[in-house]
Amino acid sequence: MAQQKVFILGAVRTPIGSIGGGLAALQAEDLATHAIDTVLERTGIPASSIDYTCLGWVMQDPRSPNVARNAALRAGIPHSSPATTFHENCASGGAAVHSIARRIALGEIGVGIGGGVESMSNVARYLFEGRNRGQLYGDMTLVDGLFGALTDTHVEKGELMGLLTERLVERYGVTREEQDEIAWRSHHNALDAWDQGYFDDYVVPVSVPQRRKDPRVVDRDEGPRPVTREELAGAKPYFKREGGTITTINASSLNDAAAALVLAGEEHVEALGVEPMAELRAFWNVGVERAYMGEGAFKVVPPLLKRAGLEMPHIDLFELNEAFAAVLGAAFHDLPDLPRDRTNLWGSGISLGHPVGCTGARQIVDMVHQLHRRDGNLGLVSRCVGGGIGSGEIIERFGG
DSSP, rough: OOOEEEEEEEEEEEOOETTTSSSTTTTTHHHHHHHHHHHHHHHHHOOOGEEEEEOOOSSSSTSSSHHHHHHHHHTOOTTOOOEEOOTBBBTTHHHHHHHHHHHTTTTTTSSEEEEEEEEGGGEEEESSSSSSSSSOOSSSOOOEHHHTTTEEETTTTOOOHHHHHHHHHHHTTOOOOHHHHHHHHHOOOOOOHHTTTTTTTOOEEEEEEEEEEEEEEOOSOSSSOOOOHHHHHHHOOOTTTOOOOOOSBBOOOOEEEEEEEEEEEHHHHHTTOHHHHHHEEEEEEEOOGGGGGGGGHTTTHHHHHHTTTGGGOOOOOEEEESHHHHHHHHHHHHHHTEEEBBBSBOOOOTTTTHHHEEEHHHHHHHHHHHHHHHSSSSEEEEHHHHEEEEEEEEETTTTT
């Protein structure tokens, strides 16, 4: 059976809120529902046409088990259409898109929603004792689910992702100056993109209810700011206090956001009457050493290109997620032909933010629109993943 091509018919995202910021009052399900509602409205595709919904969500909790199902139903997608929620750490949103694409390519479905969501502001604290122990007396300790999700407990005695990335700094010889320059460019590229109106058409405003006040509308990413090189240089190492290079400014932030895409097989595009925005040319995952998890963002690039039958010069625009500036710095060391002047031109995790379950889908959404705005043909996005995985996609602008 010949595989169908997979086309992207619509792509939106919410603004990315800072932790405790403008979107903090909304749960993950609220954000995901809004993204799905909006992408269907803007494409004019009826909810009844959606055969399957997949969303990524890392920091899941019992308030919305299988958030993909709950958000899909709230957005009017019929109960007869199934849904699955994915947990693949930072690649969860990408994994959700991959799943929809596979189902389309194999002819299982015709049209689907792929996306991702995270509300890091609402991550629960957990009480692990008591259920499996007969603890009649004594104190019980709440464990921060947010810090737990950002820690690899299988490396040494447990290391935060930032400390793991200090290992990457040493392996690839990435200097503090390189990292700070990447961070500076990230913020200023994102600010410039906002000022130029590049995000206006598809970053969908979110109305947030307020107590005794009119709803507050969040319509812009809260992370990008005009940082100075002096500010970056003066920041203290955060994860490795002695001899470290990673600071709170040259690392990504903690965030809230959702992103959604409508994907369809070539046989269904004409029936829907919607012109595709792009084709999902290829997607791929690799495994790397978990102690050097940041390698995933660039180790996935060569096999991803091979999968698509392409080489680096064929790609017009790149986004390698800046979970840390050191990740992109190491990528430039490992892939000397990765063009600095065509990479992360709208910012990335450092400036825009890194709402982990949303990020993979957010990158695809942004790249689809960036290709149109910058008259590019091919775009490549990738990300590193806690636990030692790399994930990425190649997108081709339709009619490019």
